[in-house]
Amino acid sequence: MTEQRVQRRLAAILAADVVGYSALMQCAEEATYAEFERLKREVIEPGLSRHDGRLIKTTGDGALAEFASPSAAVRCAVEVQESIASGRSSLTLRIGVNLGEVIVGADGDLFGDGINIAVRLEGVANPGGILISEKVYSEVEGKLDIGFEDRGEQQLKNISKSVRAYAVRSGAHSAPIDRLSAAPPLPDKPSIAVLPFQNMSGDPEQEYFADGIAEDVLTTLSKIPELLVIARHSSFVFKGQVRDIREIGRTLGVRYVLEGSVRKAGNRVRLAAQLIDSLNGSHVWADRFEGDLDDVFELQDRITQDIVAALEVRLTFGEQMRVWRKRSGSPLVYEHFLKGRSLYVNFAKHTHAQARSELERALAINPAYTPALSLLGFALTDQARFGWEKDEATTYEAALECAARALAVDPNSDEAYVTLGYTRLYQRRHDDALAAGEKAIALSPNNAGAYHMAALFHSYDGNFRKAAQYEEQAQRLSPLRRNESMVDAARAKFHLGDLVAARDIASRVLAEKPRWLTAQSILVAALWNLGNEDEARIMIRKMLANHPNLTAGRWAQRLPYRHQKDLDAFVTPLRLAGLPEGE
Template identity: 35%
Template sequence: MKRKLVAILSADVQGYSRLMSVDEEATVRTLTAYKEVMGNLIRQYGGRVVDAPGDNLLAEFSSVVDAVQCGVDIQKELKGRNAGLPQDRRMEFRIGINLGDVLEEGEKIFGDGVNIVARVERLSEPGGVCISGTVYDQVKNRLPFGFQSLGEHVVKNISEPVRVYRVLMEPGVTKAGKGLRIEARGKKALVLGILALLLVVAAVAVWRLYVRPTPPPVEAASKEKMAYPLPDKPSIAVLPFANMSDDPGQEYFIDGMTDDLITDLSKISGVFVIARNSTFTYKGKDVKIKQVAEELGVRYVLEGSVRKAGEQVRINAQLIDAMKGYHLWAERYDGSMEDIFALQDKITQKIVSALAVKLTGNEKELIAKKGTDNVAAYDAFLRGRGHYLRLTPEDFAKAQASFKRAIELDPNYGRAYAALSAVYWDASVMPVLLKDLGISWYEVRVRTIRCLEKATEGPIAHSVKSQRYLWRRQHQEAISEMEQALALDPNDPTSLYHMGYTLTFAGRPKEAVEFFKKGMRLDPHNPSRYLTGLGRAHFSMGELEEAVRLYEKAMRLNPETAPWAWGWCLAAFHALLGRDQEGRALIETLKKEKFTKAGTYNLRYIMNNAPYKDRAVAERLVEGLLKAGLSPAPIRGGYFPAFEENRLTGEEIKRLFLGSTITGHIFYPQQFWMTFQKNGEFTWRGPGSIPSDTGKVRIEGNMFCWKYEKKWWGAEFCGTVFRYPGGTPEGKDEYFWCTDLGFSAFSPVR
């Protein structure tokens, strides 16, 4: 055994036997929940629960200041929870805290320090905190609480009496950061102290009645009316915070704060968090908490408001248990813009504590990461994210400008780089979004690569990397990136969607179904993309009628964007079922769509963006598209058959490239030549006025990567190589590569 000096907190339930005699099962449930809350707060303050038998709890802290602050926060938290219970069912703890020497054996502690804290605890009132004199001496000028002396008390087997103080936790008790201390220093001092205390009590009563009234109860939600079954863990919907500022232009900032709060909570595996896309459907609407809970299938709802005036911010937030119809807590947070990250953290921690959720060490670290300390950069980031989510060419241009501004203000802002990479990648797969960016398709691909080099390792970056791998037909690598994304944010519906999408193309559609369903449960008001994901998975499993049903439902729910995003797939499904006319009508409609870039809809374009690993599934889709009237591209077979059976290994790529010259077409009939040295250095030359260039290639696994001296802004891009069935030396198409910058056919020069 070894000795150590620690702060010890002891707590037990007042009237526990009475509570058990009234309703044993309910008492045990409440005790378990309250101990969970206490344990969570103790860990947040750096403490450790030593033992928790029956209705008792013993904890130790390395900091006595943290121990007292934790004890006060525990009582405040439990007071809020008790407010929603009938008077005779409320469970109140007494808490005592001592600083003393203990003996440690394994996980247990013993000794005089423990004996003293037990005595101090028994002097506490239910819902109160008492401390020993050794604690008082350390914290009297360090905490914003008052302290009332309860005199000296004898403790069994302790030679000297122990001084005991009551912690005065109510607002108004403190003055200039120093506690009010009432000690027996003569009759006059005692009388003055009592008068002062009475004034304080009166002030507190006025404050409670008039300044900060208890929030009114809300109508409780009905479990029977829930649109979805309640999850088996705490579930919450964070409603868009209301803009109480005079400036409507602050909407982006307030929406961004709400979004960040959702993002932080969604990183916690022990909480079920409804996605932003679904909660923001209530923005600006006067909805009842009951309605929100029943429509989204959650127990808890957070709502609030933000007032931003100059550099000052006021946040009001309240967490509501919709099933019981009462507020777990309601708080106001004031600070400057420089404090914004700390204010957000306080709200998140308060929610976590109220829901009695345990955070892993990794989750604590993830929540603490904000990416920047530069408030102006954060403001620009929020502005950019607001534009990015609108998914229009104009907003994408504004998102690009805002994210670039955030990076200018903080060149190390990895989160802004990740967001900018998503802007560029999305613009490359939805060419209509390129319209106002002012750059070419090739440049957005290159910029995606450059941004990812500096991006934070978060769900956004992993998702973009996954899509790059999928484009290059590196299916396992794409899955690995999505696994990392979900490890960082298990509640992110976008990551769940992309995992389902990736698994479907990788030939694992049955597994994909569960990811699409989970994403839709977290994002119930935005079901279209999950429905189409499910439809694609069912198509891959040969279930065409179900695929059609799901796609048609998605298009009914989202008629604005669904046709141009997913209509070509539905056209193929109709044609495969013998409904060629319906398929052809849909293809013709797509060709006239305002979102469709001229020449976009041919077989090559569609199949480049449909990276199926399974050749049979891909060929079935091609058959349907051709029957529906989609034109083949002017290349061999109408599209590039990038299937596993045609892929070259790394050794085959080396033999094909190193020490050889290849030639092919950039865009038919524009021809290019590349001559490779044995060491990987190469020379590139193109037709006519296009300048020549040099560079170096490296081969890694079954992938090649190359970097030009002048072209493509110095970015290294990678790809895979495939045999082109039926290709000929004359056609310069015996092989083709699939790189970040697209597909090209080529042949070796013999």
């Protein structure tokens, strides 16, 4: 009996997949399914036809296709992504393209590493982007009107050998394919990102200390108007990762990247830092600093002063006094503060209580330590507005006292002004909140958090256009991990009547945080007003499953709108979609 011969051939394989599909299905099942079916019918399949591609198979959230040439596969991928970016779909795709030998099954299906590598490349592509293998690159480079970024060797899941990959950039000026997540352009002034410092102490418990050192350097730099400084929420995304500095610079839209290490032993601290030009990977400046824990603030200021000098930024005497003001505090105060800050960002009732305890310990030693005062005021406001403290009015007043004490010590504390505005907002003192937000931005023009909070104040005051503008600036200063800004940008878009944008932005946030009540409520309101009433009702049922005591009345009480008409515009769709009236 003659063995059947295995048929093989060389093929260019395109693998595409919807970003966050499972979470989107949880949020709006029918709408997501219908949108992907429309995307396949109106964009993907016509694109395959134009470039002589063959659809191998589709899954619930993706497609696999074969092309006779790598050029055709890449042209098709570019066309599909540009069509989506132009508004043809609210979904976002990742695409991987590979050239390799495949096994042809009896039914025409394809198998083998040629397929697997394309699928794995798709999995590590940027949302909205295209990643191709080195084999594809060697065939198409110089033949198409597109550019490429070398992403280096990729260790792909279940693929034994690493694969060199290239990201596709298209157009006459090599603009990114993935416009929704496109790298921001470099600004016309020095720009910098501070990466989390490596903990060299050998004690994992000191991780918060190393993070705190880097964040304080970042905070000091952010007060300098002549710089653009990326927020912690974006630069700290790279913690624990080994990435090319050039790639980090492109992703964040900055020219310079600061990295460093911290070694803490007993009462001694050693800091090492280096400033790198992300355009070519060259070192602009590097130095080591050593001292006692009592000197830690001075060491941080020496780093920032050297960075400013290396970037040839000149400060006036008044700016120097404001940026490098004398700070007081003992090592123990600083450690309590860093622990409190790391607990606060977890944002839960018990971690807020723990954070409050650590901050109060810091202030018991040094009652004039302004960072602890400002953050304690924020924590108290949260505890009051979420009902975690029974005496709401007294807790708000305690938060205001923290802000006042901080401003008495340092009248130029942007953190204190943000705390003041935050508390005033939930006291319904909107004019005071707006003034505090504008003051914080003036004092710290690189503070993404200040722009986000000022946007929040303007949004609840009814100036939704201003809120949207400020959220855009917050997102530029924090290109990654920008969910808070995206949620409030979605709210502003809803009130401005851009319901599709509100729906799409809220859906993107929920793809990462599927139980975020604020994002869910914005999605419901947008869906209902768009006429997708069944999807809105499904989302309300999911909200109630997680929050069985939620009512329209209770939700409305938590939203500090200045004008009843704005509150009604937002809450009425929730009521109509099935949120119980309640209190």
